[in-house]
Structures are given as C-alpha cells and as structure tokens.
Amino acid sequence: MLFETCAACHGGSGVGVPDGSVPAIAGQHFRVIVRELVDFSNKERWDPRMQHFSDERHLSGAQDIADLAAYISRLPPARSADQGNDEHVQRGAEVYARLCTRCHGPRAEGDNRRGFPRLAGQHREYLLSQMQYAVQDQRPNFSPQHVHLLQRLQAEDLPDLAQYLARLGP
Numbered sequence: 001m002l003f004e005t006c007a008a009c010h011g012g013s014g015v016g017v018p019d020g021s022v023p024a025i026a027g028q029h030f031r032v033i034v035r036e037l038v039d040f041s042n043k044e045r046w047d048p049r050m051q052h053f054s055d056e057r058h059l060s061g062a063q064d065i066a067d068l069a070a071y072i073s074r075l076p077p078a079r080s081a082d083q084g085n086d087e088h089v090q091r092g093a094e095v096y097a098r099l100c101t102r103c104h105g106p107r108a109e110g111d112n113r114r115g116f117p118r119l120a121g122q123h124r125e126y127l128l129s130q131m132q133y134a135v136q137d138q139r140p141n142f143s144p145q146h147v148h149l150l151q152r153l154q155a156e157d158l159p160d161l162a163q164y165l166a167r168l169g170p
C-alpha cells in the first residue's frame, strides 16, 4: 500500500510527531493534501524529506496522489499531544477570531471546497515553523496576501496562535 512509505514518518494513523518535526495529516482535506504533494514535487514548497518522497520515483502520478489524499483525508483527525501551557491561549484565540476565521473557519476546521487547510489540533511547533517560513519567504506556495497578513502580526502573535490552534479538538 502506498501509505506505508508515509506512515514511516507520519505514523500509521497519520498523527505525526508531537514535537512538530512531522505534521499531523490525518483528516486534512483532500484538496489540501493534493496541493501540498504537488507543490513539494514542483519545489513550490521546500523540505528535503517531502521533496524526496513526493518525486516521480515514489508517486507515479495524479492517480497515486489522488488515492493517497482520499485515504489520508478519511483518517480521523486528532488533537496534538503537545498542549503547551495555558498562558497565551486567550490572546491566540482573539487574534485568530479577528484575522483567520473567514478562511480557516471558526473552529479552524478548514474547507475542502475552497482548499483551506484544517489547522485545529495540529502540532504547535509545526504551525509555528510554517508561519515563520511564510514570514521569511521560505514557503513559496503561500500567497503574497497570506505572507503579508502574517508579516503584519506582532512577534508574540505567532506562538500564541500556534498554542491556541494545537488545543482545538477535531
């Protein structure tokens, strides 16, 4: 089965690693998974491990990608085991409600039809690193508008947002 390769890092249930070195992918939306896999293989998103495992020697084409995305999107999403502390959760919730709900949804559940990723329950350190990559122009597939939105935030907003999102249940 194709997913066995992925499970070596993302885990058999797709929940990744709590320290954020590997993201949770279980229950991520079909369109988001397809897009990320295509973007890794086209170097629109940089990570040596994912670029290696999404290249044409590992995934032979659109059918493999669609099959994998269908399988992963049906795995039940979980809440990160790294819950951090309570300190800034409320601040994170406020920033989120003001700037992020219109795309990622009120419970950060995302939207398959519009291709907005689920963020709820994702690992804190992973969320933080992706937002930092965006701000530093190290994740080319982020739209310029999204990069600007994150660049306008205050430095402490990013960890607060990550903390809040990791705690949201599926």
Ligand code: HEC
Binding pocket: 002, 003, 005, 006, 007, 008, 009, 010, 021, 022, 023, 024, 025, 028, 032, 033, 036, 037, 046, 047, 049, 050, 053, 054, 058, 068, 117
């Ligand atoms: C060697 C370890 C490894 C393997 C094998 C691997 N991944 Fe990943 N995957 C990662 C890491 C690390 C990231 C985060 C990369 C980053 O920081 O940008 C990631 C990111 C992703 C993402 C993006 C998640 C998001 O929230 O945007 C998807 C989707 C994904 N992997 C799917 C897969 C699939 C499908 C396979 C099997 C074909 C696979 N991965 C195999 C380590 C791995």
Ligand code: HEC
Binding pocket: 036, 095, 096, 099, 100, 101, 102, 103, 104, 115, 116, 117, 118, 119, 127, 130, 131, 140, 141, 142, 143, 146, 149, 150, 161
């Ligand atoms: C206009 C719609 C829109 C708004 C508003 C928006 N996002 Fe996003 N966000 C997206 C899309 C689309 C992606 C996928 C981008 C990609 O893969 O390149 C994304 C990706 C992300 C990711 C990466 C997820 C992953 O799994 O790798 C994070 C983290 C994120 N957004 C956080 C936020 C936060 C925090 C806010 C509010 C400050 C926000 N977004 C506001 C549309 C939006």
